[in-house]
Amino acid sequence: MKIDTLADRLNLAMERSGMTQGALAKASGVAQPTIWRLASGNAKGSTRIVDIANALGVRPDWLSSGEGSMSDEGQKPVVKEARPQEGIFRVDVLDIKVSAGPGTYMISDAVEVLHAIEFTTEHARSLFGNRPDGEVKVMTVDGDSMSPTLNSGDRLFFDVSMRHFKTDGVYAFVFGRTFHVKRLQMQGDKLAVLSDNPTYEKWYIAEDNQDQFYVMGKALIHESIKYNKL
Numbered sequence: 001m002k003i004d005t006l007a008d009r010l011n012l013a014m015e016r017s018g019m020t021q022g023a024l025a026k027a028s029g030v031a032q033p034t035i036w037r038l039a040s041g042n043a044k045g046s047t048r049i050v051d052i053a054n055a056l057g058v059r060p061d062w063l064s065s066g067e068g069s070m071s072d073e074g075q076k077p078v079v080k081e082a083r084p085q086e087g088i089f090r091v092d093v094l095d096i097k098v099s100a101g102p103g104t105y106m107i108s109d110a111v112e113v114l115h116a117i118e119f120t121t122e123h124a125r126s127l128f129g130n131r132p133d134g135e136v137k138v139m140t141v142d143g144d145s146m147s148p149t150l151n152s153g154d155r156l157f158f159d160v161s162m163r164h165f166k167t168d169g170v171y172a173f174v175f176g177r178t179f180h181v182k183r184l185q186m187q188g189d190k191l192a193v194l195s196d197n198p199t200y201e202k203w204y205i206a207e208d209n210q211d212q213f214y215v216m217g218k219a220l221i222h223e224s225i226k227y228n229k230l
Contacts, residue, residue: 003066004066005041006038006041006044006045006063006064007038007039007040007041009062009063009066010038010039010052010056010063011039013053013056013057013058013063013070014039014056017056017057017077019055019056021035021036021039022134022160022161024052024055024056026134027055027077028048028051028052028054028055029048029051030046030048030051030052031092031094031112031113031137032137032160033094033096033216034046034048034112035052036214036216038052040214042177045064049063049064054077054078055077055078056077057071057075057076057077057078058070058071058075059071059072059075087120087121088118088119088120088121089118089119089120089121089123089124089128089133090116090117090118090133091116091117091118091119091124091133091136091137091138091157092113092115092116092137092138093113093114093115093116093117093137093138093140093155094112094113094114094137094138094139095112095113095114096139096140096172096179097139097140097141097142097179098139098140098141098142098156098172098179098180098181098216099142099143099145099178099179099180099181100141100142100143100144100145100146100147100150100152100180100181100182100195100197117138127157127220127221128157128159128220128221131159131161135159135160135161136157136158136159136160136220137157137158137160137217138155138156138157138158139155139156139158139172139181139216139217140153140154140155140156141153141154141155141156141181141222144197145182145195145196145197145199145200146170146181146182146183146195146196146197147196147197148196148197149170149196150170150181150196150222151224151225153225154222154223154224154225155222155223155225156170156172156181156219156221156222156223157219157220157221157222157223158172158216158217158218158219158220159217159218159220160216160217161217162215162217162218163214163215163216163217164215165184165186165191165215166218168183168184168185168186169183169184169218169219170182170183170184170218170219171183171184171215171216171217171218171219172215172216172217172218172219173213173214173215173216174213174214174216175205175212175213175214176212179216180193181219182194182195183195183196187204189206189207190204190205190206191204191205191206191210191213192204193205
């Protein structure tokens with residue numbers, strides 16, 4: 001079975017396996033923004049294609065190029081085994097700088113995990129409520145459009161299970177091919193993109209350009225990085 005694009009093959013395999021993008025990210029150990037970029041056609045390949053194929057129970061050659069059969073006889077999904085430590089809540093720090101400015105161009109076709117921050121489960125509950133650790137990710141702010149609320153270099157903790165605008169707040173999102181972190185507010189039938197820095201003008205996401213808009217998560221808390229002279 002040959003299907004033209006990687007995105008088509010990936011979406012077909014996810015549909016047949018009953019997996020969402022989030023479930024596939026967890027099963028393969030690949031960051032969810034990477035899965036989204038592949039499934040939406042914004043990335044043409046990944047160095048993690050074998051992990052993704054194994055998690056879906058399909059042949060890597062078929063997934064990457066469409067050559068040969070979709071899967072081998074008797075092939076089953078292979079889920080990457082996580083080894084959670086009891087009492088530890090791990091938050092992945094993603095290799096993404098979200099732009100508090102005009103937008104950070106998406107140079108890489110993949111988004112990977114740099115490292116993880118560990119909290120005790122009790123402390124994590126006070127910060128993130130009852131969310132599981134797989135739904136909380138860290139991204140770094142780049143730029144000054146959200147100043148003084150957020151400054152360049154600050155780390156933002158996002159609820160990445162929130163993939164659509166629901167209520168007013170600060171979101172990480174992709175618009176076209178650029179990453180942003182902005183305050184979103186529904187105004188009439190348009191979604192206003194607001195900067196806390198008054199130097200920057202607001203702009204809108206409307207019906208005619210909403211197909212370029214994809215929410216990556218809603219901000220929960222931020223960690224400020226300040227350097228003071230002694």
